[in-house]
Amino acid sequence: MGPLFPQELISEEINILIGFFIGIGFGFLLEAAGFTNTRKLAGVFYGYDFVVLKVFFSAAITAAIIIFFLNHFGIMDISLTFYPKTYWIPTLIGGLIMAFGFIIGGFCPGTSVCAAVTGKIDAMIFVGGALIGIFGYAFTYDSVWKELRGSGAMGKVNIAEWMGMSDGLFILLLTVIAAVAFFAVSIIQKKVVASTNYKL
């Protein structure tokens, strides 16, 4: 029964090797979907290219559905995985800072790494900037961030439980919302592309 490494069912070396191979799949797919192209990424905010939204939601929902069934049939115990604890205040503020980073810089960390290693100079600069940002954060951690980062602690919160519904119902609603969004953005994208002369 999974997860394997947290229960010491596989060795640390095998675990890290598996991480490497999973990374290959992730990186391959990000590149293949066009995520090294900064204009395709920014397009989600301007309506000319919604590839980010399509890939992102398909991935999250696919994982949510499979993990739901794995957990349901006792194949994997979610509670033993790295389950992010919720600190709503720093996540909200950090998320807003990342929103500025995304719009101004045109990447997020994962996509910038893929783009940098496949030759995009702007992405190399972005990765450098991210490292500078983390250095800056680390050296000012005690004086500026420490208190804020620990604020709004809620522990491990499942959103379905928090909203008072079952996991299955929440995933179903999320899937319906995504399907409607996929349909809507395909129409928006056609209109925006037709009204501008956007070319990659």
Add this chain to the structure above:
Amino acid sequence: MEDKSKKFMNPYLAGILIGVFMVAAYYFSGEGLGASGALKSVVVASVDAVNHDYASNASFFKARVGGEHSPAKTWLVFEVLGVIAGAIISAAFAGRLKIEIGKSPKITNKKRLIYALIGGILFGIGSQLGRGCTSGMVMSGMGVLSLSGFIGLIAIFGGGYMIAYFFRKIWI
């Protein structure tokens, strides 16, 4: 005629396959798919290598150094090394390995690079404060229905839509 090899993969197919890899990450390792955590490990390992005494005492670093392994030997670091290999393989097959600057044709290279630097710095800070970035916190958080992932989703994408208008000249 358009070169077929340069076409991008269907976004839904790519998304579904990324979802499957995410499940594998949770099943084998109990981890989500991350990125910013690996960059943090790079920073921690470099500071530790340059000044071990400082790293052993400063509160941001001390929890992450001094273990039996180098602070760079983490699951996420190896996962991101894989991401690097995977991206290069895909780009090589598709004929997209090319040195260039990605940007809107309406802005100069210099402007684009300055914005990329500023954006990177902001993302670096935001991902540390927010406990992860778009992949590790939001996408992987959503996969296990963590409230945190959905707050991050609303903050990053909702925030992005709120401010997009003011930065439109960078992109359109």
